[in-house]
Amino acid sequence: MATLGVSTVTGQTRILSCIAPGELRLSTTSLGVCGPNEVLVKVLRVGICGTDIHAFAGQQPYFTYPRVLGHELSVEVVAAGSPRDLDMLGRKGYVIPYLHDPDSPASRRGKTNCCERLEVIGVHRDGGMSDFLVLPARHVVPSDLLDAEQLALVECLAIGAHGVRRSELRAGETAVVVGAGPIGMGVIQIARARGARVIVIDPNSQRLAFCREKLGVTEAVDPREHSVEEAVAALTDGGLADVVFDATGNPDAIARGFALVGHGGRYVLVSLVKADITFHDPEFHRREITLLASRNATREDFDTVTRLMEAGALAEREMITHRAELEQMPAVMAHWCAPATGVIKGLVHVND
Known part of the structure; x- marks a missing residue:
């Protein structure tokens, strides 16, 4: 696996792509590049949300095909591209999926959630329905108290x-x-x-x-x-x-x-x-x-949710009604999207 200072990461990763409305396809591709200020993460769990359901149905206004879905993620950091991020190695965390430009006017005002040049992973760029993913290190927030399932629900509640x-x-x-x-x-x-x-x-x-x-x-x-x-x-x-x-x-x-x-x-x-x-x-x-x-969320909102989760003040576990493995999703997704199925929160198991 990748090590600090190695920018080209070798190996393969599974990816689940929505290639057209109503159609998911599982394939493999080469791992990406872990450069400066980036980390390579192993994806643990992926929450399915309304954005994914609308994209699958062809009703998401910011979506183009094909696209790897998934932005409600729990991950484990397995490689870092900069020395300052070494302390993240081996730690689990959640992902803030709103990739903003820190120099944009909105970001300078603290409105990173609606930056003029915002890209949301799983919407504007490929997301986390994959074994591994390269992300900006600042968008991965480690947690030593919450488990993989809890971490995958932080973004939804934020x-x-x-x-x-x-x-x-x-x-x-x-x-x-x-x-x-x-x-x-x-x-x-x-x-x-x-x-x-x-x-x-x-x-x-x-x-x-x-x-x-x-x-x-x-x-x-x-x-x-x-x-x-x-x-x-x-x-x-x-x-x-x-x-x-x-x-x-x-x-x-x-x-x-x-x-x-x-x-x-x-x-x-x-x-x-x-x-x-x-x-x-x-x-x-x-x-x-x-x-x-109200669009997306900021780090302040994520911190509010993790603090309440750690205090046992939220019912995040009870919201998980359906679970599936990554390879099952092409057959399962349409079923989960049907209201009669009774899904509140579907959770995809990618890795341990």
Whole structure:
């Protein structure tokens, strides 16, 4: 395997590529180059998220084919290209998959999550559905306390942590989370950790049950059974939400979410849709709603999640409902993407 100072790494690695919508292909290729300020990592686990599902379905707006999927990664560092990174060798960690330009205006303002020249591994460049991967050393964060499965879920939960931080949610405020998928579950858990009251909206009864049983949610609304606006109004004595978080990825749901925001409240769009969003401007102004986009996460959000994980304050393990080996994924992926399968978080085992 590679050693410090050797830039050309020899050997082969398996890669799982999405070569077209609905089609994954497992192949092998030569290992890449581990240069200065880079590390070679062995991929341990890969979490499957909405971005992967949308890319597989041909609905990801920033995606081109073919592409190696995978950005929710736990890894082990096996080689380093610079002396200062030697202390990372042999350590497990998570990956911050948002490769930013430190000299860009956004990055200089600390907004590395939405850098003008941002590249997300597994989206804009090949990701972690492979045995080995070369990454910038600064994007691999070692952890001696969390295991491989926990580390693979840090990025997913950091998305929720970033949205909550963007909202400036305070203890005692009411947060309505629309969409109880993995991202919404991250928002729920971080919001509750901040001391907020959380109301969850989702048409999937299994996910609402999971939120009640595993995440401590006591107020949940199924829009198939109730008018969401009337239900939220009844639960808040007419005041509606201090903050609404959309995690649906559904443009119609996003448009309807404006009606759930109380006067002076905030609306945070955590999900991304390939559509235009419209709202009724007079009502938007009457309530003086603050509208916020929330993209990716920063190191501060990752640190929030790892701190809560280490304290046992999150239910990250319970979110893992399905597991598969890398070589099984061409046959399994379509099944995992089907809502009836009941997947909350699928986890791909790549290496031990």
